[in-house]
Structures are given as C-alpha cells and as structure tokens.
Amino acid sequence: MSARRLLTLALGLAMAAGFVWLIARETDGAALRAAFAEARAGWIGLGVLCFLAGYSARVARWRAMLALENPALTWGRCMGPFMISMAVNNVLPFRAGDALRAFAFSGRLGVGTGRVLATLVVERLLDLLTILGILGLALWLTGLDAGGLLGVGAAALVAAALAVALALLLPGVFEPLARGGAGLVARLAPGPGARLREESDRIFALLRRLARGAVMARLMLWSALAWGLEGCVFLCAALALPGMAAPEAAWLALPVGTLATLLPSTPGYVGTFDYFAAEAVQLFGEPQAVAAAFAILTHTMLYFPPLAVGGIALLLRPLPKGAAARAASQSPLP
Template sequence: MSAGKLFKLMLGVGLAVFFLWLVVRQISLADLKTAFAAADPVWIGVALVAFFVGYACRIERWLLMLQRDNPSLGWHHCAGPLMASVAANNVLPFRAGDLVRAFGFNRRLGIGASTAIVTLFAERLLDLLMVLLFLGGALACFGTDLTRLAGVGSAVPIAAAAGILGLLLSPRLFAAPARALARALTRVAPGPGQKIQAEIDKALTTLEHFSAGHTMPRLIAWSFLAWLAEGCVFWCAGLALPALSAPLGGWLALPVGTLATLIPSTPGYIGTFDYFTARAMTELGNPAAAATAYALLVHILLWLPATLAGGIYLILNPTRPSPEAETC
C-alpha cells in the first residue's frame, strides 16, 4: 500500500472514530436499546421493499446507459454486477467497488472498460442532482436551513441542482468555458492541467453521448424514482420507531446523511453517515436517543441487504478482469 493510500485510510478511520464518539457521547445505551426494542417490524419490512425498488430503478438506469453499446443486454444481466459493486464499496476501502464495476464484469456484459467508467461518472452527476433537489425541497418544506450543520439554506442546493441539470441536458453549452478553463490551467501547471483537460474532454463527450435524443430525460426520471424510493426507506424507518416525534424528518436525513458520505471515512461510511443523519433528525425536534437509533437502523437497512445480495453474487460469479484492467 502506498503512503498516500495509507494516509487516506488512517484519516478515514480517524474521522469515523471521531464522529462515532460524537454520536454516542450524549446518549444512554439503555435509551438506545429501548428505542430499538419498540421498532415496528411491519414498517421495517416496508422499508426493505422500498430499498429493493430503489435499486431496481438504479439497475434500469445503468441498463439504459449500457444498451447503447450492447443492445442485447437485459435487466438481469446488469443486476448482479451493480449489486456486487455496491457490496464491495461497503466492505473494501478506496471505493474498490467502482473498480469492480469498471473492470470486473466487462466480458460478461460485452462492453469496454471505457463504457463502464463513463457510466459511473454519469451516475455520480445524476445522483448528486437528486440529492441536491431533495435537500432543497426538504429545507423549503420544513422551513429551516442547515446553518448549524453546513451553513447553507434551501436556495444553495436548488441553484447547484439547476446548474447540474443544465449540464446534463445541454453539455455543449458548458463545453467552451470548461475547455477554456482547462487550457488556462495547463498554462499555469502543464502536467496537472493536461490531465484535467483530458478528463473534461472525456466527461463532455460522455454527457453529449447520453444527452442525445430522449436518453437523458429517461435517466433523470429513473434517478428520481430511485431516490424517491430511498427516501421512503428513510421515512419508513422513522415510522418504525415510535420514540421519534417527527418521522417525516427522514426526508431531510436522506440528503444530509448522503452528502456526509463525501467525508473521508471507513467502508460503509461508519460514523460520518450516522452522525449527520442523527443531527438532521434532532434539528427537527426528535429526541437524541431516538434519532441515534434511527440513524443506526437506516444504516443497517441500506448496508446489510446490498452487501448480502452483492456478496452472494460475487461468490457465485467471481469477477474476471477485462483486458484493459490486466494492462493497467
């Protein structure tokens, strides 16, 4: 392991421990146990159904991207590899699941590594768009802002989402200024600038590819349905815990907890996700112990089913690196 990767790993572990300490320092384990004991299994079951509906939408979205290169692909071809990559990200450091999806299943899917990589980039933009939209919507509906958490109000995520939406629908409008910025960076720092310019060219080409015809509106629609279903996971988890006074806060916890995963942490985002998810719930008046129990319950609902499903698929279908990976 390189020194850089070791530093990132230690930083992630340190931040995870720090945020876990923040989570548990002000709650009683007895209160936490009481909140869990009262959980309604019916609502937990509904949350699990919503979880799998959300991933079904994500699989359909990825299939729509891949069918441009391999029209013979079906939903069942893409389901296993996508869940396997999520499972790998949940248990391995450095987002190893992204490498699994980029190189591990290309022969099986009949696609090139470049296609798999650009779909990952498009997914990141689509997911960020949805998280920002849900954040802005939640802040507007609850009449609050995140000044105490992140220093922004509802207008900031909505404006950022509008910018991303414009980029997704009309990437050519952003091509000239983006490439001009890359050329300016190249003059200042030739090495990094050339790499950034290459990445910008690749990203713009990818977005132009997906924005042709009706593909991008369909990708946005599937992304919205996926995140709506995930929001239902957060909401139903709140309904499952009677100790929560405001279970609708799950619609705020969804984007806040998701954005917290951008902070360096351990695989599975232990600590960072839990702290900010609980904070979002307490901001809306929920008791601290119940909010903590809620954060842990949501984390389990999001982590365990995906890890089990993807892990089983990996065991039964070991990955075979593509030629591109073997030459890296």
C-alpha cells in the same frame, strides 16, 4: 499503497472515529437500547423491500446508459456487476467497487472500460441533482433552515443544483472549462494530464449523447424513482420506532445523511452518515437517543442488503481469477 492513499485512509478513519465518539458522548445508552427494543419488524421488512426496489431502478438507469453502446444488454446482465460493486464499496476503501465495475466487468457487459467509467460519473451527477432537489423540497415544505447543519446556505444549494442540471442538459457549457483544466494539468504533469483529458472527453461524449431527445429525461425519472424508494427506506425506519414522533423527518435525513457521505470516512460511511442523519432528525425535536436509533437502524437497512445480494451474485458467477487485482491496479480512482 501510495502515501496519498494512506493519508486519505487515515483521515477517513479519524473522521469516522470522531463522529462515532460524538454520537456516543451525546446519547444515553439505556435510552438507545430501549428505542431499539421497541422497533417493529414489519416496517423494517418493508424498508428492505423498498431498498431492493430502489436499487432495481438504479440498475435500470445504468443499463439505459450502457445500452447506447450495447443495445442487447439486459437488466439481468447489469444487476450482478452493479450489486457486487455496491457490496465491495461497503467493505473496501477508495470506492474499490467502482473500479471493479469498470475494469473487471466491462468484458462481461460488452461495453468498453472508458464508457463504463463515464457512466459512473453521470450516475454521480444524477444522484447529486436528485438529492439536492429532495433537500430543497424538504426544506421548503418544513420551513426549516438547515444551513447551520450543512455549512452552506440556500443560495449555494440552488447554485450547485443549477450547475449540475446544466452539466447534464447542456454539457457543452462546461466542456471548454474541462478541457482548459486538463490542459493546465498537462503542463504540470503531462502523463496525468493526458489521461485526464482522455477521460474528460469520454464523459462529455457520453453526456452529449444522453442529452439528446428524451434519454436524459428518462434517466432523471429513474433517478427520482430510485431516490424516492430510498426515501421510503428512511421513512420505514422512522415508522419502525414508536418513540419517533415526527416520521416525516426522514425526508430531511435522506439528503442530509447522503450528502454527509461526501466527507472522508470508512467504507460504508460509518459515523459520518449516522451523525448527520441524527442531527437532521433532531431539528424536528426528536430526542437524541431516538434520533441516534433512527440513524443506526436506517444505516443498517442500507448497508446489509447490498452485501447479501452482491455476495450471492458473486457466488453465482465468480470473477475470473486475478480480475479484482487487475481492477485495483488499473483504477484511476483516488
């Protein structure tokens, strides 16, 4: 493992430990156990169903992008690689599942590795745009100011959303900037610079194709459906806890907790997600123990279903021998 990866892993572990310590320090253990003891199984079960429906929409969105290169690709053929990659991301560092999806499954999908990598970047942009939209809507409807919690103001959030929307709808606006950046890197490090230029060209080629006609609109609708259903997971977790007086707080916890996963952390985002999701709920006046119980319950409902589904998919159709190792060695991801 490179020194850079070791440093990144150490920083993630330290951040996770710090946020777990903050939660433990601020939360009364007896009150937390009492909140969990009252949890209603019916709402938890409904939340898991919402999770599965939401990820079905994510698979459909990914299939729509891959179909530009392989129109015969079905939802079923995409589901296994997608869920396996999510499961791997939850247990291994450096988003190893993304590398697996691109390098180990490209042959099974009938789509080139470069194109699969490009779809992962577009996925991130679509997710970021949707999350920023949900955050803006939640803040507008509630009248809350989450600037202190997020560390940025409303203007910065609007600017970020506009930039992402422009990248998706008018990719030509940013392409010269990307080329210039890749050229600068190439002057300092010719090898990585050439690779960055190649990947950048693939991403913008895909964005240009997706921006034509109604394709991008359909992808945005799939994203809205996927994240709306994930929001229902948060809402079901809130409704499962009788002590939570403001279940609508779940709709603010969704974007705040999700954006917190951008911070260095462990696989599965232990600590970072939980701390900020709980803090968002406390803006509605929820007690610390109830807020912590909500965050931990939500995290559990998001963490274990992909492990189960991805594990079953891997058992039904194992990877070729050595595929995982080859993916890890070839991954361009940090």
